[in-house]
């Protein structure tokens with residue numbers, strides 16, 4: 001299995017599938033076709049779900065013998081960029097470590113899915129197994145959004161669970177935070193620096209916004225931590241403004257990111273944006289403020305009684321339950337009502353130049369999921 005997984009991963013890594021909108025890559029078209037052909041050669045059904053030119057997800061299906069609910073396995077097939085990497089598309093082995101862009105996040109998991117597909121093609125499972133290879137996870141999750149819209153509702157009965165093979169170091173991920181991107185824009189009036197009374201400064205009021213964000217951050221840090229996910233947090237993201245040193249600035253913008261917990265009410269989180277906007281508005285000077293939620297993704301917590309947790313624990317003794325620090329597409333499938341967990345290999349360097357995955361952990365992931373799917 002070591003050799004087989006290494007070969008599969010080498011083939012996947014050799015295909016540049018850098019996210020098109022996040023990092024200006026070619027997108028997922030080529031790798032989606034590769035996976036579709038691979039599944040078809042195994043005699044499995046495999047369908048493309050395209051949402052833009054050269055951008056597509058793949059859904060494969062292994063038909064079960066009947067008598068058990070279906071399961072979804074998921075891996076995203078896009079990667080981040082390769083800046084600073086020497087040979088990002090050539091898989092390199094050093095001992096147990098396999099190096100290359102995407103090996104950890106998460107073509108290693110995708111290789112495990114392809115190996116499982118091959119095993120299942122020769123040994124049909126009790127319930128159907130859906131193999132979903134999604135595009136655009138690294139940016140706006142357009143691939144999984146499309147699958148939730150166009151594919152998932154066609155399944156009846158709904159699958160019992162979904163397993164996302166994101167790198168979890170062999171732990172069972174039963175929740176992760178969500179995030180929201182906020183922005184306030186401050187509008188003033190430009191004037192020559194020698195005539196400040198004719199202008200309205202759009203930068204100085206940002207101090208009020210920063211002060212309020214500091215207070216909110218302290219409040220979040222004082223909350224009792226969630227046992228699995230810790231505390232919610234925020235950090236300053238981007239700040240812009242002004243046009244020249246000798247000009248009263250007519251415009252500024254401040255963006256920040258808020259990491260959210262599953263039980264935080266979205267209205268309460270949005271209330272923080274209103275607080276920041278109000279602090280700027282009430283500062284003397286005549287500036288106007290626009291408050292905006294740029295983008296938001298929900299947090300997720302797997303229902304504690306979901307059978308997939310117990311099945312994975314049985315198949316992978318010693319695998320503890322954990323909260324996951326990063327956001328993943330599991331929130332979207334979970335939100336659609338399918339209990340979702342994350343379970344995948346160990347390694348290092350997601351989004352970094354020294355990305356590697358442990359080959360042994362790929363074999364372990366394969367073995368555990370084979371047990372889940374065949375017993």
Ligand SMILES: [Zn+2]
Nearest residue numbers: 076105106166
């Ligand atoms: Zn990932």
